[in-house]
Amino acid sequence: xxxxxxxxxxxxxxxxxxxxxxxxxxxxxxxxxxxxxxxxxxxxxxxxxxxxxxxxxxxxxxxxxxxxxxxxxxxxxxxxxxxxxxxxxxxxxxxxxxxxxxxxxxxxxxxxxxxxxxxxxxxxxxxxxxxxxxxxxxxxxxxxxxxxxxxxxxxxxxxxxxxxxxxxxxxxxxxxxxxxxxxxxxxxxxxxxxxxxxxxxxxxxxxxxxxxxxxxxxxxxxxxxxxxxxxxxxxxxxxxxxxxxxxxxxxxxxxxxxxxxxxxxxxxxxxxxxxxxxxxxxxxxxxxxxxxxxxxxxxxxxxxxxxxxxxxxxxxxxxxxxxxxxxxxxxxxxxxxxxxxxxxxxxxxxxxxxxxxxxxxxxxxxxxxxxxxxxxxx
Amino acid sequence: xxxxxxxxxxxxxxxxxxxxxxxxxxxxxxxxxxxxxxxxxxxxxxxxxxxxxxxxxxxxxxxxxxxxxxxxxxxxxxxxxxxxxxxxxxxxxxxxxxxxxxxxxxxxxxxxxxxxxxxxxxxxxxxxxxxxxxxxxxxxxxxxxxxxxxxxxxxxxxxxxxxxx
Numbered sequence: 001x002x003x004x005x006x007x008x009x010x011x012x013x014x015x016x017x018x019x020x021x022x023x024x025x026x027x028x029x030x031x032x033x034x035x036x037x038x039x040x041x042x043x044x045x046x047x048x049x050x051x052x053x054x055x056x057x058x059x060x061x062x063x064x065x066x067x068x069x070x071x072x073x074x075x076x077x078x079x080x081x082x083x084x085x086x087x088x089x090x091x092x093x094x095x096x097x098x099x100x101x102x103x104x105x106x107x108x109x110x111x112x113x114x115x116x117x118x119x120x121x122x123x124x125x126x127x128x129x130x131x132x133x134x135x136x137x138x139x140x141x142x143x144x145x146x147x148x149x150x151x152x153x154x155x156x157x158x159x160x161x162x163x164x165x166x167x168x169x170x171x172x173x174x175x176x177x178x179x180x181x182x183x184x185x186x187x188x189x190x191x192x193x194x195x196x197x198x199x200x201x202x203x204x205x206x207x208x209x210x211x212x213x214x215x216x217x218x219x220x221x222x223x224x225x226x227x228x229x230x231x232x233x234x235x236x237x238x239x240x241x242x243x244x245x246x247x248x249x250x251x252x253x254x255x256x257x258x259x260x261x262x263x264x265x266x267x268x269x270x271x272x273x274x275x276x277x278x279x280x281x282x283x284x285x286x287x288x289x290x291x292x293x294x295x296x297x298x299x300x301x302x303x304x305x306x307x308x309x310x311x312x313x314x315x316x317x318x319x320x321x322x323x324x325x326x327x328x329x330x331x332x333x334x335x336x337x338x339x340x341x342x343x344x345x346x347x348x349x350x351x352x353x354x355x356x357x358x359x360x361x362x363x364x365x366x367x368x369x370x371x372x373x374x375x376x377x378x
Numbered sequence: 379x380x381x382x383x384x385x386x387x388x389x390x391x392x393x394x395x396x397x398x399x400x401x402x403x404x405x406x407x408x409x410x411x412x413x414x415x416x417x418x419x420x421x422x423x424x425x426x427x428x429x430x431x432x433x434x435x436x437x438x439x440x441x442x443x444x445x446x447x448x449x450x451x452x453x454x455x456x457x458x459x460x461x462x463x464x465x466x467x468x469x470x471x472x473x474x475x476x477x478x479x480x481x482x483x484x485x486x487x488x489x490x491x492x493x494x495x496x497x498x499x500x501x502x503x504x505x506x507x508x509x510x511x512x513x514x515x516x517x518x519x520x521x522x523x524x525x526x527x528x529x530x531x532x533x534x535x536x537x538x539x540x541x542x543x
Contacts, residue, residue: 176413
């Protein structure tokens with residue numbers, strides 16, 4: 001045994017009390033990823049998340065397709081949140097091609113992305129209920145989500161993977177009588193999600209399970225570079241809709257929800273509060289939207305960049321800041337597209353949070369990070 | 379709030395929902411209604427018309443065999459192939475029309491946007507399952523048929539909850 005082993009294969013010296021446990025990649029409590037945990041009895045000593053099982057090469061694929069045909073495949077990483085994952089790409093391409101977006105299209109985009117954020121969060125919440133063994137919390141969000149999916153279907157034509165945003169606006173105008181239907185269903189949706197408080201968020205069993213587990217302090221949250229609901233649950237008021245308003249978010253009154261505790265309970269409550277805020281934003285946008293007008297500027301069939309140019313745009317998605325870096329040259333295809341996603345940034349907090357926790361608390365901590373494996377692998 | 383009242387409140391909330399109507403779509407018997415005929419595109423204004431993105435519909439009297447739909451699909455799904463059809467129309471000199479493989483199609487609708495002659499649009503027919511892979515390939519003759527879809531159920535919101543009805 002003189003041969004030197006590569007670092008991944010090197011034998012580790014371990015205490016005889018410590019056992020290594022593989023959670024995943026096919027475990028219902030991990031999604032398409034593996035979490036390697038080392039446990040001493042019931043307590044986690046070390047944890048090593050291992051993502052990458054659903055890597056699809058979206059960024060490389062984008063280099064071989066033109067600016068328009070990139071749209072259907074770039075939204076695949078998060079099909080529930082497909083409007084939000086396309087948003088930074090579309091904003092970047094608009095800057096490269098020098099397009100001016102009509103005012104009505106900007107409002108339609110805001111409505112679509114807020115509806116999509118709610119749809120994503122409801123799906124996330126349903127799985128969080130399953131992780132904690134609370135099957136009512138799986139059934140209710142999965143059912144109420146249909147209200148908003150129905151609205152998105154009326155708007156865009158598809159239940160998921162809408163391919164609705166294009167450089168220069170949106171694909172189609174709102175259907176007739178959409179404002180009334182949207183207002184009615186969003187009002188009912190808000191009334192419904194308020195009922196979750198009694199059965200889930202004020203439930204002493206849930207509070208006992210999630211309170212003071214996986215506490216992320218304010219300093220650590222900033223140091224580790226977490227975003228979105230994880231950062232806001234640790235007491236940092238940072239919401240890109242407020243700090244760097246894109247499209248028409250400047251004209252809307254956006255309130256970002258902040259909690260100081262930084263534990264799993266706070267991290268699970270922030271997305272729920274965000275959904276109510278989304279309902280509020282949709283109502284404002286429906287009121288302020290111009291009643292008629294163009295929704296799309298005419299594009300040339302195969303638009304080209306003007307020269308070597310780079311642009312970075314970011315938006316607030318359901319999982320935190322979502323950035324898109326596009327480098328263009330004078331060709332119809334982009335030179336490079338890089339997605340910087342919130343899921344991957346939040347995952348880095350997992351080893352810090354799980355150290356010293358009980359193994360039974362692992363699902364409660366892991367899914368509260370608002371992590372979506374497919375988006376992180378891209 | 380102490381533990382006992384919290385648990386009673388949660389149970390109470392669950393019991394209250396026994397009286398609320400069920401939000402379930404009884405799918406094969408009932409189908410959700412969509413807006414309009416389907417997704418269409420108006421090349422003169424460059425804007426689409428809202429509607430469901432389902433199976434395509436091809437107007438033989440408008441298609442010129444220009445292949446723009448096939449080119450639009452090239453980088454996406456490569457589901458559209460141009461096939462020979464009998465020479466019937468003067469404007470279609472090459473006598474080719476799109477044939478769509480629904481095993482590959484992702485229903486993004488960019489082929490509809492690409493058509494400059496109003497020849498292709500998407501209907502609200504989404505039940506395309508088949509026992510064989512060949513059954514998913516729709517020839518120009520099959521695409522010409524307008525689907526019959528009975529979709530009449532809508533989401534209704536009442537004081538006792540939302541239902542499909």
